[in-house]
Amino acid sequence: MNWQNNLPGSLLKGRILILDGAMGTMIQRYTPSFPPGNQGNNDVLVLTQPDLILSIHKEYVQTGADIITTNTFNANAISQKDYGIQDQVYRMNFQAARLARQSGALLVAGSMGPTNKSASISPDMNRPEVRATDFATLVKAYREQARGLKEGGIDLFLVETVFDTLNAKAALFAISEEAPGIPVMLSATIADNSGRILSGQTIEAFLVSTAHSGLFSVGLNCSFGPDKMLPFIRILSRFAPGFTSAHPNAGLPDMFGKYTLSPDIMAQQVKAYVDEGLVNIIGGCCGTTPEHIEAVASMVRQNQAPLRRVTARGDESQVQKITLSGLEMLTVREEPAFLIAGERTNVSGSRKFARLIREKQYDQALEIARGMVRDGAHILDVNMDDPMLDAPTAMREFLFMLGSDPEVARVPLMLDSSRWEVLEAGLQCVQGKSIVNSISLKEGPGAFLRKAKLIKQYGAVPLVMAFDEQGQASTRERRIEICTRAFRMLVEQAGFEPHDIILDPNVLAVGTGMEEHRHFAVDFIDTVRYLKQNLKGALVIAGVSNLSFAFRGNETIREAMHAVFLYHAIAAGLDLAIVKPGAQPIYSEIPEPLRRAVEDVILDTDAGATSRLIEMAATINGPGQQEAGTVTREAWRDLDAEERLHHALAHGIEEYLEEDLEALCTTPAIDIVEHTLMEGMKRVG
Structure with missing residues (x-):
């Protein structure tokens, strides 16, 4: 005001x-x-x-x-x-x-x-x-x-x-x-x-x-x-x-x-x-x-x-797209930036975390949160939607544990639930500016605005799912229609600034073998591009694990799919993703045959793409097979010195740093910094 x-x-x-x-x-x-x-x-x-x-x-x-x-x-x-x-x-x-x-x-x-x-x-x-x-x-x-x-x-x-x-x-x-x-x-x-x-x-x-x-x-x-x-x-x-x-x-x-x-x-x-x-x-x-x-x-x-x-x-020099807070401020400015919301403090996404919460082993559950922060999570997604739990109580107790740990409490939180009473219980426990995941138009504009105004009153940011009275959006057109409608209501009727709105156009599973699912990923990427160009200031998020649901149990394929999807979605303007920090392979280091097969499915290049990936998946992780996407230490050590440094930087390997820098002793230091190291940083993203 x-x-x-x-x-x-x-x-x-x-x-x-x-x-x-x-x-x-x-x-x-x-x-x-x-x-x-x-x-x-x-x-x-x-x-x-x-x-x-x-x-x-x-x-x-x-x-x-x-x-x-x-x-x-x-x-x-x-x-x-x-x-x-x-x-x-x-x-x-x-x-x-x-x-x-x-x-x-x-x-x-x-x-x-x-x-x-x-x-x-x-x-x-x-x-x-x-x-x-x-x-x-x-x-x-x-x-x-x-x-x-x-x-x-x-x-x-x-x-x-x-x-x-x-x-x-x-x-x-x-x-x-x-x-x-x-x-x-x-x-x-x-x-x-x-x-x-x-x-x-x-x-x-x-x-x-x-x-x-x-x-x-x-x-x-x-x-x-x-x-x-x-x-x-x-x-x-x-x-x-x-x-x-x-x-x-x-x-x-x-x-x-x-x-x-x-x-x-x-x-x-x-x-x-x-x-x-x-x-x-x-x-x-x-x-x-x-x-x-x-x-x-x-x-x-x-x-x-x-x-x-x-x-x-x-x-005025502090213009930003969004600002969140835990004990410290997290600001995303107008330059290209990408945030990771750690997904493992979610009882639906981690069996270990769910067990620890059910047993009230909060100290051990807190260690999972610490691990994600150390692995680079900018935000922690917290979800307690389990039928075996008193979800509001579990949310309150675990948020208080998080708030008492300075290492974890410094990052903002994403309060995640399909139940409003759980989200509100969480909002009443956090001193920082958090994200509420999620609200939607499923129950109509009245319920949507009531919740949105309460989110603003609590000092949080709404994450809006592309879901309305007619159901979940699964096409590019419906995603754009719902996100645009929600965005305008939040700005014009609930008083939100555009940079305090996060839109989720729904990541849906591909590679299922069903014809109507083929376009889901490429439509999502196209939707991101449209939203960033037309709903100025709004942020777009992806819950990535849904994408590879058809390949559950095959982590090599799943991680490759996530990496390829994010590579293209970020290029289209994606701002945030809910993922497991540190688990995604580097796009450029996925073996070319696997990367090409995954890319064909993500971008829906032809009708046979899913069949080819399913056939490849059957050969991966089987007896005597090396996991696709894995480059053995011996293999990468055979690369030239520059490529070895690129690989070590991407994977956080310090063991050979002195040896590889010595191999570049005839290269001017400024060139090593501006070319060799910067190229490695580009691969990390």
Whole structure:
């Protein structure tokens, strides 16, 4: 949503806005009395000592704050349950908003903290699949808080001090349900010098994971003083769409817990944010006072640096086709690129994985996921559709296991199921931006759009199967018809950007011996070419294993078919494929007779192609036969030095590297890099 023309947005076009400072620090200065059982519960003071809270708000307004935040950081049912007053949450938020409104502030922001529980981090290091709270509980708590703030009269929501993106996504979901017309400021807190939040995400991944909400601004708060926060604000400002904010601490606390950065020094350090044009909103967090805000406001007024430029999508040099995230950001840019979604974390595609999930041997199942990431999977496809499983529970538990393993959790996920309740269970467990595999027009446009809008609300990407009310598409014409219809509905009625749509035109089995199946592969490839040329921005995916179903049991033929199919589909524009990482032979290294036989079937060159491949398949893997597609070590070692390097690079063989490079000692190093090695890279793809 474009907030640039509403009141806050209009103000920010002309100047930097000043956010207030710490409420907790000021409450401590006045040493209030708390009700019995509520010692330290600052939020309850809006009910028991409203004059104190109002006076603090007014101090900040008088010293230059444009935006006053409500005293509601912990005013949610989850946090207030610790004090036994969770039934007072609505009253607290309503009253807090009214008090802030009475302060004379230009704008009032309703503060929503992260709660004291995490949806992504296990409270028990010995049980990584356990969570202290869940998405639905968080959404319920945040909805009640949002309702009180909205009805109390706020101008903005401020979801702040985010240490877990899944908690933040729950808050954003709740606001979209309860108060969709009110702008939202979002602010994360960095855990340490790594630049990640506590739940493990990088700043870039955090931005990707929350961009679906049409935020008014995104920023950083707490964490450090202004000087230590500066490099992270630079990263955020580069990638953030829309306005940016920063409200750092007054340095770091000393041994007595006091923040020691003086107002003047803080203003000097914040000046770099203004000089470099990094932020649109500046305030203070822990340890800051009206004196700090006055010094910062004075510095901003006197500064003549140009305002931060706001673009629709952040840094224009970062134009991409799609951006996904796990703990880290995965971006596909406009240059040719191809992504692999690992298929072995699918109970339908791996007997071993299915057995491990049924036996709840999650540690061993996790090792399969690790193996795929190490073998080059960019995305992990997770499917629990097994009649022997409670699929929603299995999906939740395994996703929590994945999320607790940094090696695996860094990559995005593809949530795969034929059942919507399983997909939604998965969406409520992932903090990153995932792919939902899949939705279709099978149940008509109403059900399709309802699911699509929920996918967007959860911050995910829809994968659309070429399937409608009439059934599955199996011809080029029907594939194009359904994909085009779905694409237009997603863009025009569900609000998706084209690059956030993935189309699956259905890979169907060839080589079955049935005449009507002959065109399936070549029609798919032609469909890919059409979709890439006509549905600009959309991505196209292939579930490759279906292609070779007729040759199940003969892995040599199957792998050759997959490699040849992908070679031609990628050339036509295919963006993603669901495959077993590292298992596909290199197209150019498939023995020529086998490659030609497979290619004839894939491209449907003539009526006898299937018969020839079936005859060849009967001779492969039989007694005394060497597998087709296999080049023995002795055979490739007889090639010349350049070809040996090509082969070693394609197959990851390091054993003979020194020997083969020595054989090229008379070749200039630049030629080895630009010709020999680059040719090998081309073969890898």
